[in-house]
Amino acid sequence: MPKQAKSKSTRKLKTYQTSLGFYDQAIAAPSMKAALQAWGASSNLFHQGAAKETDDPDIVAATMAKPGVVLRRPVGSDGPFTESAELPTDLGEGKSERKPKRSPKSKSRKRTARTARKPSRKIDDQAARKAAAAFEKEERRREAERRKEEAARARERARREKAVATAQAAFDKARREHEARAEEIEAERTVLDERAEAEQDRWDKQRMKLEQALRRARE
Template structure:
């Protein structure tokens, strides 16, 4: 009897991950985790009806949503925006600095702007790498799952063919035994009839 599925959730990078699995171990394997996230407090079983419904519709498939949000889980979620991640906005930095009245104010602002632009580009590249890494991991997991399903189906098909072959041999053996039993019954009936007839003749003489 297959084990009852439960819904488990964790976070990786910019995404919350959820999966319907029969055990914590199966959930860790689906996430590709190399350590026990449950013991470390980074993963848990979820009782949210909406999350459970989404994962149970696709058991074994890792679903995503932008980290820290309540958006619905899906196979390919969009990257979270800075507002979702509660990152400091670039427009807030100048507000904290009062414009200097000295002649060096403009060069300092330009330098800060260039530095902020480089930092932003670096962050975007990092996010893109993280997104590609998540997609590659998800694709690898799907491939692993498809191979496992194909192997199980092939094993089932081989077992079915073996069973049918054995059942056919048993049926043939049963038919041969039935024929022998009928033949023996006829032979015995003939012998019995002859011996009983001889007994009757001997009794009359």
């Protein structure tokens, strides 16, 4: 019974393949959803026919050796999948630059050699459990990286918010001080205007009296 419970808890990994940008990509994952998440796909590539499950023994062996890790090779090539693949070498070539056709005999030899290079590699239960554990470890590592990035973004967001709050507080304080000084100046201006008006009235009255006295003195 314990042995059956253990087998049920083990997620069987499958190998999925797609082409994104300049690379073919492959991964050993327990589901299509997990593969899409690892690829960072924004849409369902399987429904679109752009991704598939593969049973190619070379690809299966490579992905099972590094479960959960996205492996790549130049798009359209038949080389091995690795963690760091170079860009395709024929990006700038035109359609007219085609390789010479091989004879049927050479094609037959190539197929025979390729078949010989691909012996059947079956994944036993122990290897499957080991691959599943490695996938879960890689999945936890990616999740830890995501949490680390989210924490860094949160710290940066908090830093910006604090800086904005500090700048806003300084601006509000300076504005209040300006408004207070402007009110004081306006009050002083009102007082000066009243004094100036009173002085003008006093002068007008004095001027009229002095002008009358000057006229009488001239008569």
